[in-house]
Amino acid sequence: MKIELKRIRVRDLVESYEDNDELGVRAYDGRLDVRPPYQREFVYKDKQRDAVIATLRRDFPLNVMYWAVLDDADADGVEFEIIDGQQRTISICQYVEGDFSIEIDGHQMAFHNLQDDQQQQILDYELMVYLCEGTDSEKLDWFKTINIAGEKLTDQELRNAVYHGPWVASAKKYFSKTGCPAYAISSDYVTGSPIRQELLETAIKWINGGKVDEYMRDHQHDQNAVELWTHFQGVIAWIEKTFTQKRAKMKSVKWGPLYAKFHDTDYDPVKFEERVSALMGDVTVENKSGIYEFLLAGEQDTKLLTVRIFSEKTKVAAYEQQTKKAKAAGVSNCPMCAGGHQSKATVIYEFAEMDADHVEAWSKGGSSDLANCQMLCIHHNRSKGNG
Structure with missing residues (x-):
């Protein structure tokens, strides 16, 4: 890929800036496609966006941007498309257009609120832009490897880049805009x-x-x-x-x-x-x-x-109630053993030998509280089913 460094003033970048649902985002007198098919939507948070403008106001260096040089200008005169720098570019253009304000000395100041010399300072700021010439695959590789730190591409954003074309452009109109x-x-x-x-x-x-x-x-x-x-x-x-x-x-x-x-x-x-x-x-x-x-x-x-089973406290309470009544009556503390004609009709089971069961099956509306809990011996509980 051939790469050439170019300095571009903010006043030239924002010339004829337009954000249109049909045409996309254009800047640099209509010559720059700010959001090519493989690019993500604008995702900067206010703090990040404001930091870009603060960088310009202080004449601090802003991270370098990358533009792809198109082989031939299209019918609308587009000659470049952004590989990396979309979020910063839109932040700059939106501020100069008056779409948002930033805090300066405790006051919210839009671009039109600035003094003339402050406006000129921003407009004269020079951006460092690398112009890149290469194949579509080379441009896509650049796009995937030089994105802004902290704004990692999602899997779907990467897929949109890999499979860019008319289908992605159409799908994004339905699924990818705020309020789509x-x-x-x-x-x-x-x-x-x-x-x-x-x-x-x-x-x-x-x-x-x-x-x-x-x-x-x-x-x-x-x-x-x-x-x-x-x-x-x-x-x-x-x-x-x-x-x-x-x-x-x-x-x-x-x-x-x-x-x-x-x-x-x-x-x-x-x-x-x-x-x-x-x-x-x-x-x-x-x-x-x-x-x-x-x-x-x-x-x-x-x-x-994920039906909640009986709590340990509920099972212990049910066991104690049943066991006390069973001993008084001389029958097993497992109701199914006590009611049957088996040798275990009078057996008193230890707590560990019993399982909690719904008197009225949960699937039929029974609750998982003490009033609907009975303790059965492990054999009968596991053969009962639908509890």
Whole structure:
């Protein structure tokens, strides 16, 4: 890769700056593409952004930037694209445009609030820019290795760089902007930041069984991401039809795999809501997010709920109550032994020889408290089932 150092003044960088959803971000009199297809969204926090402007105001050196030189200017006159320095470039342009202010001597000062000499000092600041000429692969390698310390690329940001093209550009319109269409319909059901590409990653996992790279490989040169967007909308619509009440625990559910497995099954949303409400209120159910899969799968696997077992204190109390009554009656302290016609009908078991059991099965609504606890000998408890 051929590299040449160039000094560029801030006044030239911010010339004709524009941030447009359709065209992207342009600067340097329209000659610089600030956000090429492989670049991340703007992710600087206020403190980082303000630090860039403070660096300029003090005439301290700002980290060097890298621009790729395009082989030929495109139809819009773009001659360069940023490999590294997007976050700093946008911070500078936004400040000069008046999009935010910084604290100076205890006051919030936008660019237009500065004295003329202060403005000129910023505009005359010289940025150190390396102009790089090379193949697309070489530019991509640079992009992946010289990013700003402390803002490590996410896996999906790297995938967007590797598989950049019309499909990624289209997908980002649906999934990668603050307030994007996907976030607007899914914020109650999924976690993750659109601008860090986590929402896009989730959508691809949903449509392709978790195989993100494989899907992006196969669709890299598609002209749009309508298939992905349509599938994502379908999953959200199914969630809302099946579970009519929104709850915070829904964000922890892996909806994509559940949709793939159960969306062709008919469910009664009214009955589901009654069961969800009951299980949410059951203090013995520790994994509330597991309720949804538990119901979809027919209430068979209680492991999904991490049902709280009887506490040691409850088991000891139940054992003492049962043993006292059993000794007084001359029968076994295991109710199933005492009620049977066995040689053990009068046996008094030690605490370690017994297990706690639900009188009314938990799966049928029984609670895990003392009133619903009975101690059975290990043999009978393990042969009883459905406790």
